[in-house]
Amino acid sequence: MEKKDLIEHSPVRLFDTATKAGLKTGEMGLITAKKGLGKTSILVQFGIDSLLNDKGLVHVSFDQQSSNVISWYSSVLSEIAKKKNFSTMSEISEEIVKNRIILNFNQETFTLPKVVNTLKSLKEGGTSIDAVIVDGLDFDKASAADLKAFADFVKSQKMTAWFSGTSEADKLKDTLEAAKIDLFATVAHLASDGKDLSLSILKNGDGKVKIDAKTMLMTK
Numbered sequence: 001m002e003k004k005d006l007i008e009h010s011p012v013r014l015f016d017t018a019t020k021a022g023l024k025t026g027e028m029g030l031i032t033a034k035k036g037l038g039k040t041s042i043l044v045q046f047g048i049d050s051l052l053n054d055k056g057l058v059h060v061s062f063d064q065q066s067s068n069v070i071s072w073y074s075s076v077l078s079e080i081a082k083k084k085n086f087s088t089m090s091e092i093s094e095e096i097v098k099n100r101i102i103l104n105f106n107q108e109t110f111t112l113p114k115v116v117n118t119l120k121s122l123k124e125g126g127t128s129i130d131a132v133i134v135d136g137l138d139f140d141k142a143s144a145a146d147l148k149a150f151a152d153f154v155k156s157q158k159m160t161a162w163f164s165g166t167s168e169a170d171k172l173k174d175t176l177e178a179a180k181i182d183l184f185a186t187v188a189h190l191a192s193d194g195k196d197l198s199l200s201i202l203k204n205g206d207g208k209v210k211i212d213a214k215t216m217l218m219t220k
Contacts, residue, residue, distance in 0.1 A: 011218035021205035033190035041216035056128035063136030
């Protein structure tokens with residue numbers, strides 16, 4: 001098995017094809033859902049896809065310890081391998097995680113502008129950063145100005161960034177205040193319908209992708 005096989009079978013390929021809502025360089029995306037439904041798994045799938053494409057990734061978590069985040073990446077990689085009957089992934093896993101940095105912050109003391117300063121310091125120190133994941137941010141505690149500062153940085157550095165946000169709203173206008181929503185190129189909402197899960201596009205394209213409730217992978 002080679003990385004190109006994993007890239008071809010990445011759940012993100014399905015997302016890009018089915019929704020046309022994939023991020024372009026300099027853009028940010030937002031995944032919303034009620035608490036505990038699986039937002040982190042979706043973000044990790046985007047993170048893994050970046051790593052498989054040899055992109056430097058920084059995963060910022062406001063609500064999980066590094067060990068938990070690492071477990072998410074291992075679990076999702078394992079599920080991708082099993083779903084496509086791939087053999088051992090240890091070598092590829094070891095190779096790609098070298099381009100991943102995990103940061104844990106407390107939002108009570110660490111604002112988005114401080115995250116930007118940390119990313120700047122990493123880049124100045126020689127770290128390549130092409131993609132950023134921001135998981136567990138409480139948008140009620142993040143001002144539109146702080147979010148714009150982050151968006152401006154992502155655009156200036158030609159990165160992409162995926163955020164998660166807790167929200168049960170299935171309409172775009174009810175997700176966040178307009179000034180914050182405007183900063184995201186793509187907004188998608190993860191919701192359950194009985195035993196089924198789906199990720200529906202609220203902004204930038206349309207349609208939806210199903211989520212396997214057992215593996216939490218995006219699927220047909």
